[in-house]
Amino acid sequence: MATNELQQTAFDEAQRKAGATWTDWEGWAWAADFGDPIAEHHATRKACNLWDESPLRKWDMKGPDALALADLLYTNDMAALEVGQVRYGALCDEQGKMIMDGKIFKYAEDHCFSITSYDSDLDWYKQVAADRGLDVELRDLTAEMPHLQVQGPKAREILGPITEGIDIATLRYFRFVPEGVTIGGVPCMLSRTGYSGELGYELYCAPDRATDLWDAVVEAGTPHGLLPIGLSAIETLRIESGLLFPDIDYFPHQTDPFEARLTNVVKVDKPGPFVGKEALREIAAKGTPRLLSGLRISGDELPEAEATVLHEGTEVGVVRSPCQSPTFDMQVIAMATVDRELSVEGQELEVALPSGTAKATVGTFPLYDPEKKRPRA
Numbered sequence: 001m002a003t004n005e006l007q008q009t010a011f012d013e014a015q016r017k018a019g020a021t022w023t024d025w026e027g028w029a030w031a032a033d034f035g036d037p038i039a040e041h042h043a044t045r046k047a048c049n050l051w052d053e054s055p056l057r058k059w060d061m062k063g064p065d066a067l068a069l070a071d072l073l074y075t076n077d078m079a080a081l082e083v084g085q086v087r088y089g090a091l092c093d094e095q096g097k098m099i100m101d102g103k104i105f106k107y108a109e110d111h112c113f114s115i116t117s118y119d120s121d122l123d124w125y126k127q128v129a130a131d132r133g134l135d136v137e138l139r140d141l142t143a144e145m146p147h148l149q150v151q152g153p154k155a156r157e158i159l160g161p162i163t164e165g166i167d168i169a170t171l172r173y174f175r176f177v178p179e180g181v182t183i184g185g186v187p188c189m190l191s192r193t194g195y196s197g198e199l200g201y202e203l204y205c206a207p208d209r210a211t212d213l214w215d216a217v218v219e220a221g222t223p224h225g226l227l228p229i230g231l232s233a234i235e236t237l238r239i240e241s242g243l244l245f246p247d248i249d250y251f252p253h254q255t256d257p258f259e260a261r262l263t264n265v266v267k268v269d270k271p272g273p274f275v276g277k278e279a280l281r282e283i284a285a286k287g288t289p290r291l292l293s294g295l296r297i298s299g300d301e302l303p304e305a306e307a308t309v310l311h312e313g314t315e316v317g318v319v320r321s322p323c324q325s326p327t328f329d330m331q332v333i334a335m336a337t338v339d340r341e342l343s344v345e346g347q348e349l350e351v352a353l354p355s356g357t358a359k360a361t362v363g364t365f366p367l368y369d370p371e372k373k374r375p376r377a
Helices: 012-017 037-046 066-073 120-131 155-162 207-224 231-241 277-286
Strands: 021-025 028-033 049-052 057-062 086-092 098-108 111-116 137-140 147-151 176-183 186-191 200-204 290-297 308-311 314-325 331-339 348-353 356-362
Touching (some): 028 231, 037 049, 314 348
Antiparallel strands (some): 057 111, 086 098, 290 331, 308 314, 308 348
16 A cells, blocks of 8 residues: 555654655554664664654543543553553453553543554443443544654653753653643653653654654754664564564454563452453463463574464464564564463473474563663663
8 A cells, every 4th residue: 555545644744854664554654664674773772763653543531430431441550540640551351351452641530541553442442431321522632643752761861951841850650741841842742651662752742843843853862873763673672672562462352461461550459340350350360371471582584473382392382573683683582472381481492483493492571671670760
């Protein structure tokens, strides 16, 4: 599909001027890369990136039951959110199987904002609200709220001098400022969240100021080694950092959040009800059969997604997301679901390849920064 047949973000023109090549996902044109995805990956890990993530779906939730709906939809305890706080969690069906993962931002007691990946997520929000008789207005703000990710160890150093309205060093992890902030003179909602495994921020602006924001960040960041990046670099970054992608690492109505390593955001004991709560209690008590695991794979041949993982000739798992890792000297790595009892660091396994099999070793999960110290820095 030609990119002119796809929806384009407010940063489209700026990215074309920067030399983007293009791909599509979920009906939108996304930058694939800017000429060197490996360099873009390294810039993220060592300096800073600039990524247009605008096509992620943005849902405004307003009304007396806005927070109640968020808490019903998500496995995490959204009712306990403070104003200006963000939480991540899973959306599940009544069987405890994931539908999507996403975030809730709390503006006020009667106003939340959510980010997910698919258009169909809004239908689920509306269905749950209607089934429970909740008083909440839901609106799609995707096109009205373009946003950039600025991620990397130098992100604070780059954004600090061009940010007014807040000392960016004081913004805590998973907190946001909805208004009163300008970045490069552009009014923004600023959030200390991201999708890279690094320190970073998300910058939301009005569509007519998108190019101004892009240019301001590029001007401030280029002397520090900032590079714009696309989905090719995002893929290797997320696999190293254990970040999920729907319909690849988990499958709607099939995968439970425990398998996807989301135990820390599944609050089966939170006070309020939520969709799938009882089923998730049962799964937690019994234990999920498989766990998403990090594999280091010998050789330089890349397994295919859905390749079989073996132990002593028996199928014990499935490769989900493989890549050659720029951070680990182009070693082949993968996220794979593996039988729970074998998902132990140091466990030797094999992975099916088109040419045969390769030895694989279970590593930490994620393989990069397993304690997630870098994004919290």
